[in-house]
Amino acid sequence: MRLERTLWLVIFLTPALGLMVVFTVLPAVTALGYSLYSWTSFNREAFVGLENFRKLFSFPFQSDFLRALGHNLLAFVGLMVVQNGVGLLLAYALWRQPPFFKFFRATVFLPVILSLVVVGFLWLLFLDPLIGPLTKAANALGIASFAPLGDPRYALLTLMLVNAWRWVGFPALVFLAGMNNISEEYFEAARLDGATEGQVFRRIMLPLLAPAFTIIVLLTFIGAMEWFELPYVMAGVSGNPDKATDTLGLMFYRMAFGAASEATSNVGVAAAISVILFVIVGVGSALGSRVLRSREVEL
Amino acid sequence: MARLGINGLKVGILAIAMLGGALAQTLTFWSWRVEDKEFYEDIARQFEAKTGIKVVYTPYKNTEYNTILASALAAGSGPDIIHTRAYGGLAQLADAGYLLPIDAKQVPGLSKFPSSLLNAARGFKDDTKKKIYGVPFATQSLGFFYNKDLLAKAGITRLPETWPDFKAALAKIKAAGIIPLANGPKDGVSLEQIFGVIGPMFYGGTDYFRELTAGQKTFVDDGFIKALEETAALKEFFPPNYAGIGYPEGRTLFTNGGAAFFVTGGFDIAYFRDNNPKLNFGFMPAPPLTRGGRTYVPTFADGNFSINAKSKNIEAALKFLSFLATPEFGQQFTEKLAQASAVPGTKAKDPVLQQIMEQTGYYGTPFLTLVGFRYAAPTGTELLRSGLQRMILGQATGRQVAEEMTKGVATWYKPFQK
Numbered sequence: 001m002r003l004e005r006t007l008w009l010v011i012f013l014t015p016a017l018g019l020m021v022v023f024t025v026l027p028a029v030t031a032l033g034y035s036l037y038s039w040t041s042f043n044r045e046a047f048v049g050l051e052n053f054r055k056l057f058s059f060p061f062q063s064d065f066l067r068a069l070g071h072n073l074l075a076f077v078g079l080m081v082v083q084n085g086v087g088l089l090l091a092y093a094l095w096r097q098p099p100f101f102k103f104f105r106a107t108v109f110l111p112v113i114l115s116l117v118v119v120g121f122l123w124l125l126f127l128d129p130l131i132g133p134l135t136k137a138a139n140a141l142g143i144a145s146f147a148p149l150g151d152p153r154y155a156l157l158t159l160m161l162v163n164a165w166r167w168v169g170f171p172a173l174v175f176l177a178g179m180n181n182i183s184e185e186y187f188e189a190a191r192l193d194g195a196t197e198g199q200v201f202r203r204i205m206l207p208l209l210a211p212a213f214t215i216i217v218l219l220t221f222i223g224a225m226e227w228f229e230l231p232y233v234m235a236g237v238s239g240n241p242d243k244a245t246d247t248l249g250l251m252f253y254r255m256a257f258g259a260a261s262e263a264t265s266n267v268g269v270a271a272a273i274s275v276i277l278f279v280i281v282g283v284g285s286a287l288g289s290r291v292l293r294s295r296e297v298e299l
Numbered sequence: 300m301a302r303l304g305i306n307g308l309k310v311g312i313l314a315i316a317m318l319g320g321a322l323a324q325t326l327t328f329w330s331w332r333v334e335d336k337e338f339y340e341d342i343a344r345q346f347e348a349k350t351g352i353k354v355v356y357t358p359y360k361n362t363e364y365n366t367i368l369a370s371a372l373a374a375g376s377g378p379d380i381i382h383t384r385a386y387g388g389l390a391q392l393a394d395a396g397y398l399l400p401i402d403a404k405q406v407p408g409l410s411k412f413p414s415s416l417l418n419a420a421r422g423f424k425d426d427t428k429k430k431i432y433g434v435p436f437a438t439q440s441l442g443f444f445y446n447k448d449l450l451a452k453a454g455i456t457r458l459p460e461t462w463p464d465f466k467a468a469l470a471k472i473k474a475a476g477i478i479p480l481a482n483g484p485k486d487g488v489s490l491e492q493i494f495g496v497i498g499p500m501f502y503g504g505t506d507y508f509r510e511l512t513a514g515q516k517t518f519v520d521d522g523f524i525k526a527l528e529e530t531a532a533l534k535e536f537f538p539p540n541y542a543g544i545g546y547p548e549g550r551t552l553f554t555n556g557g558a559a560f561f562v563t564g565g566f567d568i569a570y571f572r573d574n575n576p577k578l579n580f581g582f583m584p585a586p587p588l589t590r591g592g593r594t595y596v597p598t599f600a601d602g603n604f605s606i607n608a609k610s611k612n613i614e615a616a617l618k619f620l621s622f623l624a625t626p627e628f629g630q631q632f633t634e635k636l637a638q639a640s641a642v643p644g645t646k647a648k649d650p651v652l653q654q655i656m657e658q659t660g661y662y663g664t665p666f667l668t669l670v671g672f673r674y675a676a677p678t679g680t681e682l683l684r685s686g687l688q689r690m691i692l693g694q695a696t697g698r699q700v701a702e703e704m705t706k707g708v709a710t711w712y713k714p715f716q717k
Contacts, residue, residue, distance in 0.1 A: 040391065060677045060706075130557070150485040241485050
């Protein structure tokens with residue numbers, strides 16, 4: 001009986017496990033191997049130990065690497081505040097069942113199902129320095145030069161806001177599901193004891209939403225560390241302007257595959273970046289998950 | 300009987316194989332030029348009519364081409380004929396041993412190409428530097444394109460003849476409410492091109508380039524720094540909201556008749572004509588510093604036709620490359636693609652392109668960062684682009700940028716490592 005059960009488990013798990021090994025574990029291990037060799041184009045040459053890591057942490061790659069890493073961390077903080085903060089507020093508003101509740105629920109989630117590339121180009125058009133409606137509005141309001149995507153001070157922030165616009169429906173939906181899971185009794189009990197709506201939200205709802213927070217924080221962390229698509233679509237492979245929107249993902253791509261017209265690749269250093277990224281995401285998620293789970297309360 | 304049967308079979312197979320080989324020898328040819336498919340298929344038909352060798356042209360998306368090609372080559376496969384980039388892009392494939400070195404004995408037309416163009420087809424390592432790995436296909440030159448109607452509207456009847464006159468003209472255009480220059484700094488592409496066009500007048504063109512490559516000078520040089528400063532100073536003539544303008548935005552603006560000047564290369568002529576047939580435009584090199592002074596047209600080879608070192612049809616591939624090095628091919632290339640073929644002596648139908656080709660002949664100088672410094676990361680190109688972007692924002696001086704460029708390039712550029 002027990003043997004049969006094990007057999008079934010093996011049968012059901014094998015396909016998924018096989019796919020994971022082939023497409024996740026193997027590439028990760030291979031990348032680690034790649035990072036220990038020197039490369040000419042895509043030709044693997046001599047074993048060089050940690051030389052690629054040394055290169056990555058010395059001139060001229062170090063400053064790019066640290067800047068890109070900084071942008072990833074900024075994106076994590078920014079998206080936690082903007083995307084998930086607004087998501088939480090939206091979820092709360094929806095949970096109160098306003099008029100046209102279903103319409104708003106669908107609208108909030110709508111950008112999530114749009115293609116990211118479409119979203120990127122759409123916002124590029126909105127912000128176009130020549131024909132963009134937002135540019136025209138800003139110029140009409142007296143801002144003589146309005147080009148947030150071209151200004152290193154605002155470019156990253158702009159990308160974060162676009163990212164939040166696209167994704168906000170997701171945390172909103174997860175939080176809403178979490179809120180709907182909380183038994184109405186807790187709220188009634190609190191209200192009977194004279195708690196205000198603010199107190200109910202802070203003292204009852206937020207703690208009980210902890211499982212939803214765990215998921216959202218971890219997904220945002222992984223998403224922010226591996227942030228690639230939106231910066232690529234909106235700011236190009238070099239993280240324009242002047243690397244103000246560079247991320248580790250973009251830097252990895254540039255080093256591995258080169259910018260289209262230059263084709264100066266450096267696969268070894270790129271593999272070193274990917275290994276470090278893997279470690280950051282792995283260790284970060286594991287630690288985050290431990291800490292966050294320990295704070296969850298049983299419903 | 301049985302033996303005879305087997306032998307007969309062997310002979311039969313051999314005969315069929317030989318016949319098949321003679322009948323249908325096929326070369327595969329990969330490229331990133333999706334827009335030129337029709338042209339190359341026509342060339343393939345002409346070549347097949349001459350030699351009986353078929354050529355199958357497969358273009359990939361520009362931005363994905365390097366990756367697709369490099370992975371195929373790394374796996375030991377890939378096409379017989381490879382459309383390769385120039386300079387660093389070709390060198391890294393040549394250095395990896397993927398490309399077949401060729402010489403004028405195998406490809407007779409090669410001896411007619413000027414050596415400056417063939418430099419685009421050399422490797423970067425000490426041993427591959429001495430060999431040629433492809434037939435150059437196009438030369439590109441950069442300069443100021445101008446909108447004749449807008450200049451007339453601004454009251455400019457004669458093209459400025461000196462650099463100070465030119466800047467005065469830009470100011471006059473601006474005062475007339477017209478955008479003087481369509482270029483902007485966002486992606487850095489246009490900054491590098493502007494620098495390429497006006498820089499040589501300040502740093503001394505080809506002589507300085509030679510001294511750089513010989514290691515006698517670095518970027519920390521008064522002329523080079525002055526060139527950086529003059530480039531950044533043009534920002535006052537950029538369009539409104541210029542921080543958001545990159546190369547594609549600037550090109551759209553100029554094409555739609557929205558700005559008087561645009562710095563770009565002859566490769567955009569076809570774009571202008573296709574997208575706005577009414578655009579009345581001309582081309583001029585940067586005006587010299589003083590009347591009758593020396594001016595320059597920055598020029599570079601755009602790419603090459605190369606042969607896969609692992610090709611099984613090397614003989615046929617050499618025949619095809621020889622055809623691509625003939626004036627017969629070059630003339631068709633210049634006419635039909637409206638690009639300057641690298642084959643010497645071709646004539647363009649487009650008057651503007653013809654003018655650029657002639658002026659390149661007189662005033663040509665290497666497009667410095669592309670020709671000399673795109674062989675490894677960090678490239679001179681990326682350092683220049685980001686340096687100029689910071690200068691425009693007031694975050695760096697010309698001297699700082701020149702020092703950073705020297706230090707960055709010195710990590711891989713031997714002449715700077717002394």
